[in-house]
Amino acid sequence: MEMDTNLALLLVLTPFLGFLINVFFGKSLGKTVSGTIGTLAVAISFIVTLLLFNQITTTGKAIEVTLFDWIQISNLKINLGFLLDQLSVLWLLFVTGIGSLIHLYSISYMHDDENLHKFFSYLNLFVFFMITLVIGSNLLVLFIGWEGVGLCSYLLIGFWHKNQDYNDAAKKAFIMNRIGDLGLLIGMFIIGSMFSTLDYATLKTAIAGASNLNLPLLSLAALCLFIGACGKSAQIPLYTWLPDAMAGPTPVSALIHAATMVTAGIFMVTRLNFVFDLAPDVQTVIAVIGAITSLVAATIGLVQNDIKKVLAYSTVSQLGLMFLALGFGAYEVAVFHVITHAFFKACLFLGSGSVIHGLHGEQDMRKMGGLRKAMPITFWTMLISSLAISGVPFFSGFFSKDEILLTAFHHSIPLYVVGSVASIMTAFYMFRLMFLTFFKEFRGTEEQKHHLHESGALITFPLMILAILATFGGLISLPGNSWLNEYLAPLFTKVAGEEQHLGTTEYTLMGVAVLGGLLGILIAYIKYFKQNNVPESDENITGLTKVLYNKYYVDEIYDAIFVRSVNGLSVFFRDYIETGLSTLVFGLGKITDELAFQGKKIQTGSIGLYLFVFVLGLCAIVSYIFLAQ
């Protein structure tokens, strides 16, 4: 046990140590050292994770570590403790693994930034919180990480803090997340009061052992928890922060807003699968919201011109697919897609980062093109990832996406259709991105053209690793013979048996999905390669495209409904209610003043009158005392 505690602490605290070193000494250490320390810290965590992974797979038993009491509530005692089981270690693997790669990438990518040490300290802090989120043994420790990663996201989106637009985006991300956090908190309150525990293990036994559960209340709890997941994992209606979050440096987008943090919602739902299993209505809600999100985000992604925005909407869309799977109780499928998605989306983001780096900050695809020759490694890795995300057979995305659609087909045909349409769109916009960026002629300025070059080894190396993973990642869960399902089996109460057999239906569906993906690619090929279309400039966009381009005006609607009304209310309160109340209080003073002024007039100064009144009063008092009894 001692050993496990030390390992767990090592796992958590190394990134934190890296954070502290970079905060306090980063500037004096110099850029390279600072970056190396940051990377090493995460790499050590990765190594520890590998050790733990080894231990888990051999023993098959979860490691529980309890550090100390954290919060005491009458019927709840919340420990600060860790739970390292199959799920958390799996998550850790790609958090720290991809984290290390992205740290490595950042050393080169951020090298020109004067605040590099700060960047690395934030990244390390993020990894620290993400690890806490994943390995917490109860919901509240998860919540530390949950809010912590939100904070790091805030810090990193607003990393270039001189630009108030970026700061707005950061603030928006934080606040949107907090809306979800409130839901998560409320869910925790309900669960806490129902079962007197927030600890996963205890909770699981409590739910399994409970005889007459208050199911409506539990469903409410599940719904609240799902709202929390919506915030963090950017689902309708709380998804608008994620595209804006692209204001941050690209490695951040890759790490936080694609691979790790946004999957926290899926992690949480998977963690609490035993709660959600008991709330079928909520599961339906999750599935529907997931499907709608995936479709809506995909449609918006169709017309975006900012390379990172496309990827952002693609992320939202993919997350929607994952929730679709979660909604059907197919947790392992969702987890599978999380992993493959982490690989290819990280790769895509890093690749786009490489492109942006090569073009000195240009993000508009209309000003790119023909980069294939100048940046071959970037091109090939991104191509592989795009194939993966489009669901082209034998790339990782094919397996995971196919399983999701398969699950959907078994449960609900309409949602299956929605999911499939979203997948076709995904293939289309991804290849739209590829064609616009890497093929044809370069459309930027001459000077940019002059400076075009492939990025350095530190950037391309992570790209290559990720591309390999994106290609072969699917092997962990082949249809019919899934290592992942077996690995995760101890977590789930329901036995996922139905996907095991492969029949004609399944093969047909697979074929349909592949055809759909290829169809999407084909349309993109015709439109952007054959016909050589380039998206029009902003002013000329009209009709439906304009609606899509402006993201259905959701931001504007939210702004009008919530932000403006709250601000208007604030001004109203400040200018009217506050002054009104203040006047009321001063009014009491004024009334007293006025009474005194009127009372003053009684004081005529005539002693005779005073005496007369005095005698009358004397009479009254004396007769009251002596005669009234």
Added chain:
Amino acid sequence: MDNILNQIGIENYIFLSVVLFCIGIFGVLYRRNAIIVFMSIEIMLNAVNLLFVAFSTYHQDAQGQVFVFFSMAVAAAEVAVGLAILVSIFRNLGSISIDNLKNLKG
């Protein structure tokens, strides 16, 4: 020694005092001349003193008389100071009608 009240009755003293006291009040209200007002006050004081002495005899106790003694001392002081104030007022205002003293007017 025979108690004198056997022949007169305490109530007669009480009524005498009451009447005297009321005359004092009447005088205070009726006259505007500050000096006469003062005199009225003296009458009131004496009414009370008289009652004290009567009760002192009634109870065969000297306490009442002691009190009268003190009240005389206070009265003497009061009159002395009061008249000095009056003199001072007269010197400044040229009149001692209390109608002129309206500094208390709000």
Added chain:
Amino acid sequence: MIHIPDLAHATTVQVIFCFLAFITIATAFMTIFSRNPIHSAIYLVICFFSIAGHYLLLNAQFLAIVHIIVYSGAIMILFLFTIMLMNLNERHQVHRPRITRLGAIVSFCLILIVLIAIFINSKPIVGGYDSTGEDFQSIKVLGKILLNEYMVPFEFASILLLVAMIGTVLLSKKEKLK
């Protein structure tokens, strides 16, 4: 109830009391109604003397004498001096508004009725004037009480008088014009 002495069978003491009471009330009234302040003062002296007579009647000789000295002597002289100093006479009298007079009379009646009503209402225990026979009001006894039991207030009375004296001197001193 008001016990009106039967004049025909009145004892000497009763006659004296009635006489003194009449003088007291009459002169008190005259004090107030005299137009000339000096007359008022003189009536007041008579009134005080009659009260001293009451004290004597009640066998409080020491008090009677002190009363004469303090009131009829010191205080009245002060009054007279002041009046004369100010040179007041009838001409200074302001005409009194009717309302004031009415008010004064109303208060007079009211307070008289109230007080008398109280005394009647509270039914004083009349009769049974027992005499302990002890001497309680001779100069000797009073002196002992004053200087034993009431020594501190007695001393304070002296301080009071001293303060009054200083105050009077200060007040009546003519301020120097600057």
Added chain:
Amino acid sequence: MNVSTILIILLIGAFATYFSGDKLASKVALLFSLAALGCSVVLLNNYNAGVNISVICNWITQPKIAFALNADGLGLAMVLLTLALTPIIIFSSFGNEYKNAKSFYGLILFMAFAMTGTFLAADGLLYYIFWELALIPIYFIALIWGNGDADERRKAVVKFFIYTLAGSLFMLTAFIYLSQKANGSFLIEDLYKLELSSCEQFWIFLAFFFAYAIKIPIIPFHTWQANVYQKAPTVGTMLLSGIMLKMGLYSVIRWQLPIAPLAAKEYLYIFIGLGIAGVIYGSIVALRQKDLKKLLAYSSLAHVGLIAAGSYTLTLDGLRGAVLQMIAHGFVVVGLFYAAEVIFRRFETRNISELGGIRTQAPKFTSMFLILVLASVALPGTFNFVGEFTVLYSLSQINIWFAILGGTTIILGAYYMLRMFQHVMLGETNSKTFADVTLNEGISFAVIIAVLLFFGFYSKPITDLITPSLETILNVINKN
């Protein structure tokens, strides 16, 4: 050694500071406040070791007023809060020059004395005396050393003074009535033992409520707050918001609830509702404030609303969360006002629209400010989260809607605080130069932040300290 030692040290300190002259005053004051803190820590040790450190002796016989200081866990926790914040507050003022410094620092110590007394007093009238005593120094501090137009300031400060005084009179009336019922005794145990009818309790509760609602402040009795916070010198604002507000909240737990439990139970929903209305209202008003200190004042309003709501739940969680949150809020609000002061020292303005772009010039200051902002919005890992979570949990036990509405503070709080942070600290580099924190300033911030983070992860010492006394109080509340 007993708790009166602390009071004596503070009182002597106040006079010593006054007589030490303008130059030495600040140092002497700091010395005495630290001595008091040390003394309280020693006493805390004694208390934990089971030594009786309470005092009770007769003071005035007619009416029967005892000089009774009762040091239980709750009282000690509040005393520690007061005495830990006082040195920080004094130390934080080292960068400023004050006219007539000896009176200034003397008054600060005197106020600490009165507030400590309030937290310790176990006799109704003694408590009332301390309660009112605390008002006098802050009146002078705000009036004489405040900022802004003198007339405006006088208006705001006098309003505050009279308003709170008027509220306290209701409390005095209640105490007198209670002592009549308790055979002339004002002792808290005797008052606890009273069995009042529900009608009596209602009026007593209301009388207390006026005093406390104005002091805390609960809407709609808060109108004095923002103006006074703005006009008072920052030291005064820190004293007011850091400690004095807690007097009201503490008194709710110590006096109001146990003495009138029936009324508290009957009108539970109304008072929790008022607290939560304060949370939402305060947060919304804070959004569009132009003055930094005013914004912080309204954020205070929101936070204390939540604390009050927690206290009125009458559950152990609610009370405990309220106390934890009181302490956490005490520290964080002092830190935030100090940050406002640091900005004011350099830019001579607190107008949010005139600030911005400080981050590039003062990274250390920015980090510290950010941590305070995050603590204020109750990020997990900070002390405030522990309190806020506990309070919200207790609210959810009463009614889930309370938790949801009260929970809006985590959204709105984040909104106005980050909005403020963005406009004050971020953006294009400011044209005016902003020197980073000095050593003195850094120490003050570091201490506050250390406290917030330490207890954020390990609040057990405080929880263990306050729980027994809160349980006692709850027993009194639930005795029927």
